[in-house]
Amino acid sequence: MGREQGDDGMAERGSVVTPSAEFPPLRGEELSALRRIGERWRADRQPGELPVDQTLGRYRRRPAPTRFGRLAPIELFTVEEPDELVATAPANLPGSRFGRLVTRLRRALFGPPLSSAAVLYERMRKLVALPVLSSDLLSSVAYGPEAMLTVLALAGTAALGLSLPLAAVLVVLMIAVGVSYRQTIQAYPHGAGSYVVAGDNLGTGAGLAAAAGLMVDYVLTVAVSVAAGVHAVTSALPGLTPATVPLGVLVIAALLAANLRGVRTAGNLFVLPTYAFVVAVAAVLVVGYLRAAGRGFAPVPPPALPAAEGLGLLLVLRAFASGAVSMTGIEAVSNAVPAFRPTEWRNARATLGWMIVMLVVLFAGLVVLIRLDGLVPVPGETMLSQLGRVTFPTGPWYALLQAATTLILLLAANTAFNGFPRLLFFMARAGHAPRRFLHMGDRLAFSNGMLALAVAAAAIFVAFRGHTEALIPLYAVGVFLAFTLSQTGMVVHWRRRRGPGWRRRLTLNAVGAILSGLVLVTAAIAKFTEGAWLVVLAIPLLVLLFQRIHRHYGTLHRALALHPPPAAGSAGAGPAEGQELPQEVRHLVVVPVARLNRASLRALAYAASLGQPTLAVHIAPEDAEADRFREQWRAWGDHVRLETIVSPYRAVIGPLAHYLEALRAARTELTLTVIVPEVVLRRRWHRPLHSRAEQRLRAALRALPGVVVTSVPVHISD
C-alpha cells in the first residue's frame, strides 16, 4: 500500500464500509478518457424509441392465487426516479423452483434480507459491541494466568514468587497496547487494524505480514476454542466422545449461522454469556479478597514443588510469553471500528477502554488472589476451578462459574467471526484478497469472509480429528507480530505527523512495540520446535499469495482501464477487442448448423435479422453426408452462404474452432459472432440424453480473441 494505487483509492472512496464498496468510482484520468471516447461515438443507425416501456409502467406481475386461494399481488419493482426502479424483496427470489426453495430455507435460517439502507441500524451499540468483541480477550483470562504459572512451577515453589512482577510487566504491556490502540483508533477513524496501520506506515509488506499473522490467529482461535468447548462437553458426557469431529463441525456451523444472521442479531446472542463470565469471575475476586482481608491479607504458603529446571532467563521469558496469551483478542476492536454506530471511532475507543480495564482487573486480580491463596498448578484441574472451589466451598456458585467459563471459551470463536471477515474486507478493497470479500450478504454481514473462516477452521478441526490442543503453541506468534507491526507503524506515524503531544504518543507506542516485540521473539523461539515454525513458515507464504493476488488485480485493472481513444484516422484498423466505438466494429456472423430443424432455422433467422454478413457452417463426418446436407440447404432456398467442412475423424468442435480461428487470422479486426442454436430442456434427467456440444463449443471458443458467442435458445416444454 504505502503511497500506491490501492491506498489512494481508499482515501478517495471515503473509507466507510458500505455495500457500494464493490463499485469503486472511476478515477479522474479514467473519467476524462471516458468523455473523449464518448465524443467519438457514432452509432450506425440511431436506435429509435424502445419497443417496450423500460420503466415497466404500471406493470404488475399477474396476481397468482396462493395456496389458500387468496390473491397475492406482488409488485416486483417500484418506480422512484424517472430512470430508476427499485427492486422489492420478491424480485430477489430466483426463478427456478429449487432456487426458491433454497432461498426460503436460507431466509428461515438467517432471517429476511436487510436493505442496504439498514446498514447504520445494523451497527453495534457499545453495550453490545463489548461482549461481541471481548469474548476472545476475556476468555483468555480463564487460562492465561495458569499458562504463566505452569511454566514458573517448573523451577519449583520459589519461582512462583516471580508471578507478581511478571504480572505487573504484563499489566504494563496490556495498558501500553491498549492505550496505543486507543491512539490508533483516533488516528485511523475508518478502520485501525494492524493491516491498515502497518501497511500505511511501514509499507505493503509489513501490512500483509500483520494481516497474515492475524488471519492465522483467527483461524486457530476458532479451531482451538471449539475443540476446548467440545472437550468440555465430552468430558461431561463421555458417550459423545466418538462424535467429537461431527460435534465440532456442528458447533462451527452453528457459530457461522448465528453470525450470518448479521452483527446485531449475533451480538444479542452473545451478550449474556460474556457478562455472566465477567460477573462470575468478579464474584470470585470480591469474595476472595474479602476472605483474604479477613485474615489480614496474610498469604497462604503454597505446597512445596520440586524444581524440574533451573530458574534461567529463558524460563522467565517463556513464562512471560505464556502469560501474554491473555492478550490475544485485544486487536478485535480496531478492525471493527466501522461496525460501531456513529461516531464510530469514539464509540470504538470507549469500548476498547472498558475492555482493557476489565482485562487488567480480572487478570491482575486473579494472579494476586492465586498467590494469596497459595494455589499451584495441578494436573487435571484448572486454576480457575481451584480458585472457585476455595472461594465457594458450598452452594451453586462454583457450578455457575464453571458453566460460564465453558460457555465463554466456546464463544471466544465468535470474535474471530467478527474480525476475520472485516480484515478480508479491507484487504479486498486494496486488491490483496479476492473481491468477493467486499460483498455484503443478505443480512449486511460479510458472509463470504465468515464462510471462509468457518471452512478453514472446520478443515483444521477435521484434519486434527478434534485434537487441536497441539495448535496452542502456534497461537501467540501471529497476533504479537500484528501488535508489533501495528505499534511500530504508529511510531512512524507520529514521527511523520508531529501533531500536538506527538512525543508522548510516540513514546507510548514505542513502549508497546518493544514489549510486543519481546513477546513475539520469545514466543517464536521458545515454541519454535513445538509448532511455531509452522506459523513462521505460513506467514511469508500467505504474504506471497496476497502479493500475487494484488499483482493479478493490478494487471486486470490496467487491462480494463479506460484510455483516451487513438487518433480518429486509425478507426477500424485495430484488433476486434480493442474497438470501443460502434462504427469501428466489423461483423461476420457465423452459424454452425448440425441439422435443419426449428432450432437451427430460428438461429439462422436471428442471424439474418441482424443484417450483417452471415456464413453458415456445417461439419459433416463424411462426404456423403455433406452432399446430402447441401441438397437440403438448396431445398430451403440457399438464403445464407454455406460452407461445409468434412471432418473425416468425426470431431466437430476442434475443426470448427480451427476454422473460425483461420477466418479471424485473415482479418484480425473482424468480430466473429458465432450464433449457436441451443435446445433448453426443462428436466434435469433429460440432460444426459443430449450431447453437451453447445457448452463444449463455448468452452473451445472462449480462448479465441474477438469471437462473440450468442446462444439462441429454443425451449422444450417437456
Added chain:
Amino acid sequence: MGREQGDDGMAERGSVVTPSAEFPPLRGEELSALRRIGERWRADRQPGELPVDQTLGRYRRRPAPTRFGRLAPIELFTVEEPDELVATAPANLPGSRFGRLVTRLRRALFGPPLSSAAVLYERMRKLVALPVLSSDLLSSVAYGPEAMLTVLALAGTAALGLSLPLAAVLVVLMIAVGVSYRQTIQAYPHGAGSYVVAGDNLGTGAGLAAAAGLMVDYVLTVAVSVAAGVHAVTSALPGLTPATVPLGVLVIAALLAANLRGVRTAGNLFVLPTYAFVVAVAAVLVVGYLRAAGRGFAPVPPPALPAAEGLGLLLVLRAFASGAVSMTGIEAVSNAVPAFRPTEWRNARATLGWMIVMLVVLFAGLVVLIRLDGLVPVPGETMLSQLGRVTFPTGPWYALLQAATTLILLLAANTAFNGFPRLLFFMARAGHAPRRFLHMGDRLAFSNGMLALAVAAAAIFVAFRGHTEALIPLYAVGVFLAFTLSQTGMVVHWRRRRGPGWRRRLTLNAVGAILSGLVLVTAAIAKFTEGAWLVVLAIPLLVLLFQRIHRHYGTLHRALALHPPPAAGSAGAGPAEGQELPQEVRHLVVVPVARLNRASLRALAYAASLGQPTLAVHIAPEDAEADRFREQWRAWGDHVRLETIVSPYRAVIGPLAHYLEALRAARTELTLTVIVPEVVLRRRWHRPLHSRAEQRLRAALRALPGVVVTSVPVHISD
C-alpha cells in the same frame, strides 16, 4: 418400433452402420415444410460479399518452428469441392495446451484417429471375427458340461447316466438356435440382433425386453469372467489376494483400452488365445478318444456317489438349464453383422456356422468323453482339469490346457465389448437409448458404449468386492429371454412373409423358440431365489427406462420438427421462439453494465453496432451508487438509453432476470438479446478471484423463453 416412426426411419436410412448415423436425413414432410419456409424468407438487408474468403484460399497456418528448430507447416484444411473444406488430422487437436496433451496421450494409447473412409477397412475378416465373437461362446464349454453334471450328481451315480440324453437335447437346441440365427441373419442382413427381430415382429415392448435381457447379460459376463480370471491369478499368486478389486478394475480397463483401439486391432489381439483354447480342447478329445478306442470304447465305471436328492423332473430340468449356459454368447454374431466385410450377412452366416460346429463338437465330445472316462464332479478341481490330467498324465500339455482355459475365460468378456455397444447403437438409432451411443469414436469404434459397459461392469465388480460368483445364477435368464423372443419373432416373420420354404423355416424357428423358452422358464424358476429375481425385476425397469427415453426423444423431435409456416398475414405476431424468418424477429438489445471499463464499453459498442433498439441496465446496491453511476454515464455522453435498478438487498442476478422477464411479458414477440461483457482470464488459478456473475446470469436467463444471451469477451493476456 413395429410400424412406427423409428423403424420407418431405419428403413429409409439404409441400415448400414456409418458415422453419418448421427445425422438422420429429413423426412418427406419436413423437407416440403423446409421448402415452404424458405420461400417466405425475406432478409431485411441482403448481406453482400463476406469480408473474408470463406474457403480460406491459400490460408496456411503460419509455420511454427518445432522444438528442433525445423519448420513444420501444417495444413489444417484442404479444399476439395467449391463449398467444402476437409479438416486434416491436426485440425482435431484442441486449442488448449492441456487438451492437446490429453489428445496426444489418447493417441499414444489407442492409436491415431481413423478416417471415416476407413470404415469398411476396419471391418472384420471371418478368421478374425471367429475368435472375437466366439470367445464368450466357446469359453462356456469350459464350465457348461460341469454345471450340468454337478446338478445330476445330486441324485447319485445312476443319474449321471442322464448326461448323454440331456447333452443330445442340448445339441439339438444348439443346432436349432444356430440354424435359426443363420436364417435370421439372412432375413435381417443389416443387423439381426434379438432387439431388432423381436421388435420388428412382436412389437417394441418385446424388442426392448430382449435388449434389456442381453444388456444385463453382457454386463454380468464382463464382471463374472473378469472375477474368474482374477481368481485364477490370485490362486496362483496368493500374495495378490488383497489387490483383487484394483486388479479386476485394471483388467476391465485393459479390455476397454484394447477395444477402444478399434475392432480390427482388438481382433488381432484375441485371435491367438481363442484358437489356442480350441486346439487344446480338441487335443484332449483326440487323445482321449484314441485311448478309449484302445480299450474298445468300454466306459470306466464312475465312483459311487450318494444321492442327496431324488431324481425328479425338476432336477432334470435344472440340469438342462445349467448345461444350457454353454450357449451364452451365441447371440454375439447377429448384432455384429455390420462389422463384417461385405457381403456382410454372408460372412456373418458362415462365421456363425463354424461357431456352432465348433461348439457342438467340443460340447458333445467333452460330455461323452467324461462319461467314457467315468469322471464325476469333485470339489476343488474342474472337470476339464480332471480330463486333462487323465488324458495327459505327463508332459507340458496339461499346463498348456489350463493356461489356455484361464486366458479364454478372461477374454470371454471381450465378446461383450463387441455386442453391447452395437446393441446400444441400434437402440439409439430408434431413439431408445441416448443418442451419444450413435457416435463412432476416433478409432471408428462405438467408444461410448464400450465405456458404459466398462463402467457398469467395474461398478458391479467393486460393489461385490470381486466376489461376483454370486451373480452366476443370474446369467441364463437374460440371454434365453432374448433367444426366445428372437425366435418367436422369426416365427411371426415367416408367417407374414410366406416366402419359398417358409413352413420349414417356421418349424425350425418354432423348435428353437420352444426349447429356448423351456430353458428360460426353468432357469427363472429354478434359480429365482438364488438371485434370478433380480434380473426378473431389472428387465421391466430397464424396459420402462428405454420407453421413457424414447418418449423424450419423441417429444423433442415433434417440438423441433419443421412445420409449414403459418399464413403470411400473421407474421410477427407469434412468440419470439417460434419465429423462423428474419422479417419476423423484433429485437431489443439489453446490456447489463456493472461498471464502465473497457469490457463494458466494448459490449456497448458491439450492441450499438447491431443497429437495434438498445437499453443498458445498471443494478446498484444503494441510491448513492446509482446516482454516481448515472453521472459517469452522462460524462460518457448518454449514447445508450440507461435504466438503473436499485437492489437494496444487493442481489444482482435475481432483479435483472425479473426485470428482463417483465420486459418480455409486456410483448412476447420481442427477442431480447442480453449482451454480457465477459472478462476471459488466461490462468485457471485466477478464476476464484472473480465472481462468476456472467455464468450465473447465463444460468438464470436459460429458463426464460425468447432471451438470447451474447457473451462479448475481452481477453486478459496474463
